[in-house]
Amino acid sequence: MNHKEYEALVKQVNQYALEYYQFDTPTITDKQYNDYYQQLKAFETKNPLLINPESPTQKVGNEPRKDLTQFNHKIPLKSLANIYNYEEFMTFYERMQKQLDLSEIELSIEPKMDGLAVALHYEKGQLKVAATRGNGVTGEIVTENIKTIQSLPQQLKEPITIEVRGEVMIRHSTFQKISHLFVNPRNAAAGSLRQLNPEITAQRELDIMIYAGIYPGIKTHTAMIRFLAKQGLPVCPDITACTVPQDIWRAIDVIEGKRAIYDFDIDGAVIKANQLAAQAAMGETAKAPRWAAAYKFAEEEVVTRLDDVEFQVGRTGVITPVAQLKAVNVSGAMLSKASLHNKDEIERLGIEIGDDIVIKRAGEVIPKVVRLAKKNNKQNPILFPTQCPCCESSLIQLESEVALRCTNTQCHDQVIEKIKHYVSRNAMNIDGLGESIIEQLLMEKLVNNIPDLYTLTKDQLIRLDRFAEKSADKLITAIHASKTCDLEKFIFALGIHHIGQVTASILAETYQTIDAFLAADYDDLCNIYGIGKTVAESMKVELSNPTFINQVIQLINLGVRPSYKTKTITGELSGKTCLITGTLAESRYKVEARIKENGGRLVSSVSKQLNYLIVGDNPGSKLEKAKNLNKKDAEIQIITYDELNNKLA
Ligand SMILES: [Zn+2]
Incomplete structure (x- = not known):
């Protein structure tokens, strides 16, 4: 793309955006819109000096409609960075690891509703104002329309003052009745919510799911959702939290598997740092929070035949099955291979050679097999090799692992x-x-x-x-x-x-x-x-x-x-090992960072070698263990958070 083409595309995409956000009458699909958007971004990355400030990449959302009353969000509703595949997910996860300096991050995973974001303000338990997201900073007041939603309480269980955020949508079962008016449920929801006449909105039977709350004293996102549910609010379903990347990815898979079952549209899964203190520690860029991302489902799924399964050996000797497909066109590319992950995955899919299967391409990576489309009658199971496909040495299976491995170092x-x-x-x-x-x-x-x-x-x-x-x-x-x-x-x-x-x-x-x-x-x-x-x-x-x-x-x-270039830190805790147990008055990440700044080294369990155990409220079994060790010959110094602060002051 040259500069002239770039400028033309900016104009064109802005027009699409206007149709989409302001008039709720899109003329292109979301996928096409996203493709154009990515093209703009690619050009801008290469030519930062040529960026047009009018480019849609430079705005959070889109402009509010002029004939509705505007509302300024005190805390902007930012968009989320998108990820399309496992690699991008790992990049996101590893960036969090680095920024928080933790080896494992607890993330929450929930369905990403494909509706319209709103912010609702309750004062002393009463719904006072509801506003659309708009451009993230300025939205439109739609309180009367929101009040037509049957599932949303106008009075919370407790007289609290709170801002909650949710996604307004129309259920599939409801959409059927008005599908002649709109191309999809999302547009129906947007068009109905931004109506000047609440009576029309009421006929459309909108629904809402709350996915966030801004309220003090709650430590995790999942706890916040439980708290909101206790207030009588309809909350986002199927929210879970995991720490291991593979588990998180699996949880995303589970949500994708439920896509066909839900009575509403979802277009991905949202992953967030579950600890609110971690969210605060990571902060936000101008456009999006650093502690969250939206995994977007690939839009195109195609059916093809599984002709065979080949086995490949990777760097660590793990044997990976690769599906050999009858060549098929997916999003403009001819594909003949798809990944199958491992033995468990094949069993879960219940597929055999010769079956028709559904494959899907996520981003640029090779496609994955999503599910069985049609079983053939011949019994032709996928057999795992007992020998390495490359060097023919016998494969072994490590305890606690699904994968088979070739252990021949000359392979x-x-x-x-x-x-x-x-x-x-x-x-x-x-x-x-x-x-x-x-x-x-x-x-x-x-x-x-x-x-x-x-x-x-x-x-x-x-x-x-x-x-x-x-x-x-x-x-x-x-x-x-x-x-x-x-x-x-x-x-x-x-x-x-x-x-x-x-x-x-x-x-x-x-x-x-x-x-x-x-x-x-x-x-x-x-x-x-x-x-x-x-x-x-x-x-x-x-x-x-x-x-x-x-x-x-x-x-x-x-x-x-x-x-190793020693980052010698001579501080109060230089050379000392430290461990925190219980809840501190300050976020744990910050305390840990301070310990390191002062030369301390964090360990993960109590042992004789431990120098300091910092004890907060509700300490766990670690305190007991330290006391017991001290009764023998250990010299663990058990100190409070305040004592630690005095030490480091
Ligand atoms: Zn081998």
Whole structure:
């Protein structure tokens, strides 16, 4: 897109937005609108100086209708950042981990209603004002229309003053009666809510679901929803909270599975940091909160035949089933493969080879199989291999895992994936080693494993068809430059299962040298703040694997020097371990941050080595445990929040 085309598209999309938001008469689908919007965004990212302030990307929502009374929201109703696939979800999750400096974040997951957002103000329990979201800052007053909603109480159970937010919608069963007037329930809801005549609104039988409240003294989003329900408000259904990314993703899946069952339209799932203190700590950008995101369902689902299932081996040796499909057009692309995740997933889907299945593409990634469309009569179950599809060695299944693994460290496909990971940008950042070059190096037997990279010579490279003198020089230089590296990048580069960048950095901070890292013991690992059993388990497996250890030693012998840059903090708590139990007068994240600023190190459980136990209201079993240890020979200092503050003052 050139600048002229960009300007034209801004105008065009603004016109669509006007039709959509102001007149409730869209002329294009939401998907098309979003595609245009993304095109604008892509251009603006590349050409920040050319951004037109009128571009729809620069506004929160759209302008309120002039003939309705305007209302200024004290706390803006911001839109949410969209995510379309697991990768984007993980980016969101990892950003939260970094910002909150926690290894696990509790997130709430709930259906994303496809309706119209409103803010309702109750004073002493009475509904006083209802306003549409409008552009997020200024909305329109629609109190009389909102009062026509049967399920919404005009009087709460308690005489509290509170602002609540919800989504106004029309149920499918109701929409059938007026479907001749509107293209979809969302437009019907918008058109009916922004009516000048409440009598017409009343005939349309609007409904509402409340998804947020602004009220003091409540600690989590899920507790807030329970509180709102207790006040008699109709709340968003099926809200859950999980901490492990896989569980969160599964919860999103469950909501997507219910999409066809709900009597109202949903277009995704909303995920939020469940702790309100975490939300406050993360804050917001001008457009959207940092602590929430909307996972948008891909719009196009197509039916095709499952021809076969192939098995691939990944970096950590995990065997993944890949569906081979009768080629089919999805959103303009011909597709013949879809991911099937694992054995449990296949059982859940209940599919066999030859069945017609529904696939769906989420964002750019390869599509996934959503459900069975039509069973064929032949019995042709999907059989999992007992041998690695690449190297034919026997597969094993680790305790506590669904996945099958190939444990052959020479397995060709695995080695390629391992090297790709090792040289990647967030790991050792060795430029110029793309997949096809790695493939060639393996073919020519110049490289069999990661350490071999460091023995490559310029002469060897020049003999390959892809290299000239200069490019060979460049690659050799890049490989050697990687020898001086950060310990955390090196730990991440080793590609241990479950050790991502955040975990690698925690491990580097804890162990500080590669020798100490290699000597890590299981109980110590479990006791590190931010490290879970899963990581400890995975580390235990690798650290007792002689091939892994040998490889690391080889790398060191070849001159790789991972070093930890000590962020020496000399503070009141320097070198001391700390643990918090119970509720503090201040958000836990802030207290933890202060402990770290003062040189303290957080641990996750009470042991003899603990220096300080900071005790708040309603302390848990940790306090008992510390007292018991102190009766023996421990010297844990048990202090209150105030005492901690005095210490750090
Ligand atoms: Zn293998």
